[in-house]
Amino acid sequence: MLHVSDIHAYYGQSHVLQGVSLDVGKGEVVSLLGRNGSGKTTTLLTIMGYLSPAPGAITWDGQQIGGLPPYRISRMGLGFVPQERGIFPSLTVLENLTVAARRGLRGEWTLDRVLDLFPRLRERAANRGSQLSGGEQQMLSIGRALLLNPSLLILDEPSEGLAPLIVQEIIAILHEVRAGGLPILIVEQNIRAAFAVASRHYILSKGRVCFTGTTDELRDNEAALHQHLGV
Ligand SMILES: Nc1ncnc2c1ncn2[C@@H]1O[C@H](COP(=O)(O)OP(=O)(O)OP(=O)(O)O)[C@@H](O)[C@H]1O
Ligand SMILES: [Mg+2]
Structure with a gap:
């Protein structure tokens, strides 16, 4: 449904996203992980139309949305919970x-x-x-x-700064939302929260995707966990 292909983003001279590609399929819950400053928020802001994806392409339900203003993207069914x-x-x-x-x-x-x-x-x-x-x-x-x-819920670090019990409440709510079939793209630094809600994961490092795999594949990949997430 959401197809992000080789997007780049700049803040002034700073080349922050250096070719990010990712997909979220029908009914899928996908996480985007990575350390502070790796480009997670920038990726979401680009998908939501706050930044231009140039060059790159973003398609949603088969339609090009890259370059459209945020209000149009949100009316096309992308719900955004900003950081x-x-x-x-x-x-x-x-x-x-x-x-x-x-x-x-x-x-x-x-x-x-x-x-x-x-x-x-x-x-x-x-x-x-x-x-x-x-x-x-x-x-x-x-x-x-x-x-x-x-038709897609996009969240930027919903667990950030919250006490563990509240994080559990948020996770339970996302489970309910997911059970209704709504696909979710969730940015997290809390790996346990990501494992609890998402079944597939991307890890960003310095504006590039350096890992993609299922929860089991990521759990088994100690090098990726340690090197890119510090766990
Ligand atoms: N408005 C801005 N102007 C200039 N540089 C920015 C701006 N916003 C972010 N950056 C830089 O771009 C890079 C990516 O930032 P981004 O906010 O996407 O990271 P992030 O992965 O969401 O980090 P965090 O986990 O801390 O939220 C960082 O190096 C950051 O310093
Ligand atoms: Mg961020």
């Missing part, structure tokens, strides 16, 4: 969700269904984004992305 979460701090939980629902496509994800998935958000419905804990902000960000009724 900095992207919620509105001055709006309440309910307002954050309603704004997302209004922008979204119609589909199975309604406000009620999202609040069923995240009972904590239901409890906090009247609180402002800025009053939420890190875990609640992450849940709100995922809820907002689901309300777009995406």
